[in-house]
Amino acid sequence: MLGRTRFPKQLIMKVFKIAILCGLGVSLISFTGKFIGQAVLASKESRVAVVLEQFGAPQGLHFIKELDSAKVRMGMELVLKGRTVSPSGKLTKRQSRYFVCTDCHNVVQEDPNLMNPNPEARLKYAGINGIPFLQGTTLYGVVNRKHWYNDDYLIKYGQLVAPTRDTLVNAVQLCATTCSQGRSFTNWELDAVMHYLNSIGLKMGDLNLTNKEEQFVINAIGTEESNEVAVLLESKYFQESHATFLDPISPVDRKLGADGNVQSGELIYKMSCLHCHKDGGVTNFKLSNAKLDFQFLRNHLLDNGNKSVYHITRKGTYMKNGYRPYMPNYTKERLSHQQLEDLIAFINLQSSK
Amino acid sequence: MKKIYLFIVLMSFYGSPYLQEYVYRTFNDTRVINGHSVETLMKGAMDIRISHRFGDLLGENGGASSMFGLDDMADVRIGVEYGISNNLTIGLGRSKGAGPYRQLVDGFGKYKLLAQTKEKGMPVTLTLLGLATYDFQEASINLSSPTSYRETAHRFAYCTSLLIGRKFNDKFSIQISSSYVHRNYVAFHDQNGIFSTGISSRLKVSKMIGVIAEYHYLHPYNRNTGIGTYYNPMGLGIEFDTGGHIFQLNFTNSRGMGETQFIPYTSSDVMEGQFRMGFTISRVFKLRRPKQAKG
Numbered sequence: 001m002l003g004r005t006r007f008p009k010q011l012i013m014k015v016f017k018i019a020i021l022c023g024l025g026v027s028l029i030s031f032t033g034k035f036i037g038q039a040v041l042a043s044k045e046s047r048v049a050v051v052l053e054q055f056g057a058p059q060g061l062h063f064i065k066e067l068d069s070a071k072v073r074m075g076m077e078l079v080l081k082g083r084t085v086s087p088s089g090k091l092t093k094r095q096s097r098y099f100v101c102t103d104c105h106n107v108v109q110e111d112p113n114l115m116n117p118n119p120e121a122r123l124k125y126a127g128i129n130g131i132p133f134l135q136g137t138t139l140y141g142v143v144n145r146k147h148w149y150n151d152d153y154l155i156k157y158g159q160l161v162a163p164t165r166d167t168l169v170n171a172v173q174l175c176a177t178t179c180s181q182g183r184s185f186t187n188w189e190l191d192a193v194m195h196y197l198n199s200i201g202l203k204m205g206d207l208n209l210t211n212k213e214e215q216f217v218i219n220a221i222g223t224e225e226s227n228e229v230a231v232l233l234e235s236k237y238f239q240e241s242h243a244t245f246l247d248p249i250s251p252v253d254r255k256l257g258a259d260g261n262v263q264s265g266e267l268i269y270k271m272s273c274l275h276c277h278k279d280g281g282v283t284n285f286k287l288s289n290a291k292l293d294f295q296f297l298r299n300h301l302l303d304n305g306n307k308s309v310y311h312i313t314r315k316g317t318y319m320k321n322g323y324r325p326y327m328p329n330y331t332k333e334r335l336s337h338q339q340l341e342d343l344i345a346f347i348n349l350q351s352s353k
Numbered sequence: 354m355k356k357i358y359l360f361i362v363l364m365s366f367y368g369s370p371y372l373q374e375y376v377y378r379t380f381n382d383t384r385v386i387n388g389h390s391v392e393t394l395m396k397g398a399m400d401i402r403i404s405h406r407f408g409d410l411l412g413e414n415g416g417a418s419s420m421f422g423l424d425d426m427a428d429v430r431i432g433v434e435y436g437i438s439n440n441l442t443i444g445l446g447r448s449k450g451a452g453p454y455r456q457l458v459d460g461f462g463k464y465k466l467l468a469q470t471k472e473k474g475m476p477v478t479l480t481l482l483g484l485a486t487y488d489f490q491e492a493s494i495n496l497s498s499p500t501s502y503r504e505t506a507h508r509f510a511y512c513t514s515l516l517i518g519r520k521f522n523d524k525f526s527i528q529i530s531s532s533y534v535h536r537n538y539v540a541f542h543d544q545n546g547i548f549s550t551g552i553s554s555r556l557k558v559s560k561m562i563g564v565i566a567e568y569h570y571l572h573p574y575n576r577n578t579g580i581g582t583y584y585n586p587m588g589l590g591i592e593f594d595t596g597g598h599i600f601q602l603n604f605t606n607s608r609g610m611g612e613t614q615f616i617p618y619t620s621s622d623v624m625e626g627q628f629r630m631g632f633t634i635s636r637v638f639k640l641r642r643p644k645q646a647k648g
Binding site: 082094096097098099100103279280282283284285286288290291292293295296325 | 375377378395397523524557559560561596597637639640641642
C-alpha cells in the first residue's frame with residue numbers, strides 16, 4: 001500500500017503566505033503605476049504634446065518626447081543669443097548678424113486666453129507681466145501649433161511659405177534665412193532648437209482645465225475615450241496663428257488718436273516701439289521719450305511713407321542692398337486699428353507736453 | 354599723476370550696465386565739425402565717411418569768381434571706421450591734406466572711458482582719442498620746408514585728446530576737449546607740440562536737425578612760423594540725422610580735416626572772410642547685431 005505523501009502544515013502555510021504577498025505586491029505595483037500615470041497627466045508642468053502623444057494623438061515631425069538638457073540649453077542660446085558652443089566645443093558663427101529670434105518673438109506665454117488670442121488682451125497681459133508686444137507670435141507653444149506662416153504671409157514671402165505651413169522645421173529655417181537675414185541652422189543646431197522649442201511647449205497648467213475636465217483626462221487612461229481627450233485638450237489652445245495684412249488707413253480716415261486710450265498707447269510705445277528703436281536697439285532710427293521724438297512722429301502722421309506711424313506699422317520696411325535689417329509689419333492680429341489710435345493719442349499727448 | 358590714472362581706471366569700472374541707465378547720443382555723430390565728439394560706434398557698426406572742404410566763401414580768394422569757394426577744393430577725406438566694442442572705435446582715412454602736409458593717411462583709436470548716466474552717478478561722458486597721420490607726399494628738396502623729410506619718422510604727426518561731454522537735456526549738449534598735437538618734423542620757427550582746448554556744442558531743433566558749433570583755443574595763440582600765421586579753428590554747422598545717414602553742412606575757417614591738420618594748420622582768418630563751406634556724409638552699416646551699449 002502506497003502511503004500518501006503528507007505536506008507539513010507549516011509548508012502549506014508558508015506557500016499560502018507567499019502567494020498572498022505576491023498578490024498584494026502585484027496589486028500594489030499595478031495601482032502605483034496607474035497612480036503615477038495619473039500624477040504625470042495631472043501635473044501642471046506636464047507637456048501637452050507628451051500627454052497628447054500618450055493618448056495616441058499624432059504629433060508633428062518636430063515632436064521630441066525625451067528632452068536632452070544639453071540640447072535644450074544649446075537651443076535656448078541659439079534662440080536668445082544667436083549662437084552657442086557646439087558639441088565639439090567651438091563657439092558657432094552667429095546665425096544672423098542683424099537679429100536674434102527674440103527681436104520679434106517672445107519665448108513666454110503672451111496671450112492670457114489661449115483659445116482666443118487677441119491684441120487687446122495681449123497688450124494688457126504684456127503690461128502686467130512686462131512682456132514685449134511684438135510682431136511675431138510667441139515661440140512658447142509654437143510646437144503645439146499645426147500650421148505656421150499662415151494666411152497673408154503668402155503675400156510677403158510667396159511660395160517660400162508652402163513647405164513651412166505644416167512643418168515647423170521648415171518654418172524655422174525660413175525664419176532664419178529670410179526673416180532674420182541670416183544663415184540656415186545646421187542639422188545639430190536645428191535639433192537643439194527643436195529640443196528647446198519642445199521644452200517651451202504648452203504645459204497642462206496653461207490650458208486652465210476645470211476639475212471635471214482634469215478628472216475626465218485622468219480617468220480616460222487606457223480607455224477608448226482617448227480621442228475625446230485629444231479633442232478636448234486641443235480645443236484649449238489655438239492651432240495656428242492667423243495673419244491678416246492690412247493697408248494703412250487712408251489719410252482722410254485717420255482719426256489722429258481722437259478716441260485713443262493714452263494708457264494703452266503708452267504701453268505700446270514702451271513694449272513695442274522702444275523694443276527695437278531704443279538707444280542700443282537693433283535699428284538705426286532711434287526713439288526715446290524726448291519731446292522732439294514725439295513731435296517728429298506727430299508731424300508725419302498724415303504722410304504716406306515710412307515716417308508715418310500709420311504707414312510703417314502696416315507696411316513695415318524691406319531690406320535694401322547694403323542695409324539688410326528691416327522692420328516687420330504688424331498684422332491685424334498683432335496690432336489692431338484701435339491700438340494704433342491709442343498709440344497716436346499717446347504720441348499727441350507727449351508731443352504737446 | 355598716478356592718482357589721476359587710478360581715478361580714471363576706477364571710474365571706468367563704475368556703473369555696471371545692469372545697474373545704470375545711460376544717456377545716449379550726446380552728439381549724433383562721432384565728429385562735431387572738424388573734431389571728434391565723445392561718441393563711439395556700437396559694436397559691429399561700420400561707418401563710411403566722406404568729407405569735403407571747399408575754398409574761401411568770401412575774401413580775396415572767394416566771392417562769385419570762385420563760385421563762393423565751390424571751384425576750389427581745399428580738402429577731401431574718405432574714411433572707414435568700425436566699432437570693435439561698444440566703447441572702442443578704430444578708424445582709417447585718406448585725405449588730400451591742407452597746409453604743408455599732403456596725401457595723408459590717418460588712423461585712430463577712440464575709447465569711451467565713462468558714460469553719462471540718467472540718474473545720480475556719472476554726470477559726463479569721457480572719451481580718450483589717439484590719432485596718427487602719415488604723410489605720403491614726396492619729400493621736398495628745399496631743406497627749410499617742413500616737408501623736407503629725411504627719415505620716415507618725420508612723416509608722422511600725432512594727437513591725443515581727452516573729450517568730456519555732457520548732454521544737459523534732449524536738445525542741448527556740450528563738450529570740452531583738451532588735445533596735444535605733436536608733429537615730428539616742423540618748420541624752423543614752428544614748435545613740435547601744440548596744446549589746444551576746445552569747446553563744442555549741439556542744439557537739436559527737431560528730431561532730425563541740429564545746430565552744431567565748435568571752437569579750439571590754441572596754445573600758443575595765433576603763432577607765426579615765418580611761413581604764415583595760424584589761427585584758432587572754429588566752425589558752425591547744421592546736421593541732418595535721417596537714421597543711419599548723417600549729413601552735415603558746415604562753415605569753418607579750417608581747410609584741413611583731422612586733429613593733426615586743423616589744430617596746427619588753420620591759416621584762415623574768419624574776420625577776413627576766409628571761411629568755407631564743407632560737408633560730411635556719414636553712413637553707418639550694422640555688420641552685426643548691437644548689444645546694449647554705454648551711452
